[in-house]
Amino acid sequence: MPTEEREPVDVFRRSGGRLREALDPDLKREFYPGPWEHMRHELVAIHAFDKAHCLMPGEEGIIPRDIGRQLLRGLREMEQHDMLEARRSVGASHHSGELWLTQRLGEAVAGWLHVGRSSGDLGAVAWSITARAKVVDVWERVLALRAALLRLASEHTDTLMPGYSGAQHAQPITFGFYLHSWEEALGRDTERLEQVFRRLNRSPAGAAIMTGSDFPLNRHRVGDLLGYGELRTNCHDAIFHWDPLVETASGLTLLMANVSRIADDFHLWATHEFAMADLPDRYCITSSIMPQKKNPWSTVFIRGQSARVQGRMGSILAMTRTRQDEFDPHVIVPWELWEMAEAVLPALDFTVGTLTTLRVNRARMEEQAGAHWATATDLAATLVRKAGVPWRTAHQITAVIVRVAHERNIRPGELTSAMIDEAASAYGAPAIGLDDDTLRRALDPREFIARRRTVGGPASETLRHQLSVSERVLHRDQAARSDVTRRLEEAARRLESGIDAALA
Template sequence: MSDILRRGRLTSTPDEDMINFTSSMSADKWIFEADILVDMAHTVMLHEQGIIKEKDCSSILGGLLKIKEEGIGKLDHSYEDIHISLESRLIDIVGEDTGGRMHSGRSRNDEVATCIRIRLRDELLSLMEELIVLRMTLLEKASENTETLMPGFTHLQHAQPTTFAHHLVAHSDAIGRDIERIIGAFSRVNKCPLGSAAFASTGFDLDRERTRSLLGFDDLLGNSMDAVSTRDFLIESASAMANIMVNLSKMAEEIIIWSSSEFSFVELDDMYASTSSIMPQKKNPDSAELVRGKAGTVIGSLMALLSLCKALPLSYNRDLQEATPNMWRAVETTRSAVRITKGMIATMKINTESMAEKSVLGFTTATELADTLVRTAGIPFRTAHQIVGVLARGNGRPTLDEIDAVAQSILGESLSERGLTGDMVKEALDPVMNIRRRAITGGPAPDEVRRAIKVRQEEIKNTQSTIESLNRSVEDALNILFSVVEGYTGKEI
């Protein structure tokens, strides 16, 4: 293949160690198809602007289609990046007098920035769809468990009774915000840098709006220096993914704890568990542990991106080559973790008896008892808090007589004299009644949780419509590009 890059200014050839050190080909496999799209759009625009002849345009497009059919494996991987390798292969196919015209008015700087954005937007769209499925799964499981008692925790200590549905809706809401963040990131990813050249644009009369439209971008990046040098869109996307992984890691941690004999709240499906090489009785929640562990991988990718971009002078610097492997690592890890988490939740067995049994351990009904004292006896909450705090030193099932005894020592009078009855105490200590009382917006009362689930299911429908619209916009634009290319080459894409 033609050494089209180094033959002019440079006279020596780098050795194998230098080639390996500088090459981005291993990460560039992610953008192979995006690079062909960019080349196609740029070539079409060059002809429409009268910069290259129609014959050359048709030949270049035909060569690009051949390269697409051959696949990335046919390219020479000894080049430092896919852009030069692809262009070199094109020149081998159609000749330099024709293929050498494709790069007119363009630099690898704006080319690679455009390719990365195209591939990343596709990954973000797929991630949105996978997050939607995860959120739906959480809500479906919640709808099956609106009456399933479980202990709620703060500081991992038994706190108050709640329901499994209430707990799952909390995770669903976190994932809902993650989806919103990805949609927001998409709006800033889907902007076109093509036409900015190295950093100072070009003297060729390019039509940037035409290539933007053909490639399905929503807008142009207006400053050519910013367009080629910024990687803030990678940082923002990786940040959103790190946040997703933190949320998934929380779920994974709970699944791990809940799977233990001490809790025995859930059992993972065999598909998502492993066993021990020595202890035959073991069923380990390995999938959840790996989700928890892989959160560190994505957080690490974000830290690497931040470190790479810190203090880089404008405009383009080769340091940025190291950014994309971290982005693709974050993408691949996050998307797989979302899918695995969905599978674990959809298939896990819920031990409702164990959850209900432990919903009252640790005097979880203490808050409702204190509230009952306030409502019925008219005492300040802090006084009720003190009375119940003293009672908490006992077995967690105080009688009316025991409550009166403590009240007598603190207030100098019994609360039964203020209207507190044994039935009221019994009701306050009942976890089911505890939950039903908490029927305000966002509470765990079954009717309120059912209402909340319906609201969130409607939110999902609206979000799905947004994602479908984003997908359709990109697909429609690329179909126009393919139609134009077919018109020049006579070959259907």
């Protein structure tokens, strides 16, 4: 006798059919269909697919029209009962719609819902629509972050600060120039999100388990009702090749690497030693034992979320080593991706919040901009122009100057022409004979910035031009994201209008 199964996990996986025993309850909870915290992400997509797949077969004459109407009415009744809770009450699997309808309408009606479908395309639709929605949400946050960076950069095109290389003073830059560099990086993140959206937006619906169906399914109709822009035209590829999910995870990992590095900088700059930035109290905590402490906390959260995302990326990549027809990646890779997206969204929100409320210590930044011989590059360049010595010779003379200055505790503002000649002599070169004004201008950090008018340089007019270009690119990207949202909303309205017409 088969094991009694009071709550079957699915309409097809029942004891007494192909299998004699009920599914182990622990396996049911952990892996089939799995934990609610994972399955809840996919049920909105499954519900839309159930409705589209009820509508299309009725239109094509695959199922009796009256049966199609009963199924559609049942799915709308589910929405009145709270769709997610209704599906959760029957196990929350991809087949929860059929199971819920079977309890109310019987198998004679609900048993038609799955005609021409498989768990394969149910899963592929679930993960592609869900991942598509997650990408759109992340895309919106990235655009908001880019807008915040551009606004702040435009306020600081002339705010001097030190640029760092290997955690050492390198060359003077401006805070606006620094911020714009991150906007450029996030622009590439936006491009990756837009590209992966296009690949996720190809419909696997109707591919069944690998060969499609012998029922005359209208795959284009279902894809259109679900907002897909194209079809995945090889049914085997549509089911067993999930590289768009890996690509989505990769894009999120790169994005969070960038965001984490931004947080890293501001976390460091908020220390007393740097004192170049101060986070508002709302983004900080204090100590239970050290009353003087003000610990930046939003930056800690952002960096931690990046680490979580990177860890799940490793898990996903490990899954790619399975044979192409195995099932575990189809279940676990989406779950890992949903967790990644859940980590990314609040991190982006806190990054925007931190940036837009940040207090910048302009005086401290400018004080440090030319410190520690950060303008030595232009001193060497001045030797090339004024003395006509080769660049390498000028570079080495300047290196001697800096070494001797450190040994004698001489600051850049205390350097004299005689000391330059001394260094030149030590290197075996003739005296340079720089006048005081030329020496002062060579070492001035603001002059250093002004001289860098090349494309991509930090000079104020150059940076302002580039910021205006980036504003136009941002507006274009915002329009692209708005167009995507509009098309998805239009598809959702087409689906509901089609159901209205079928029920009229």
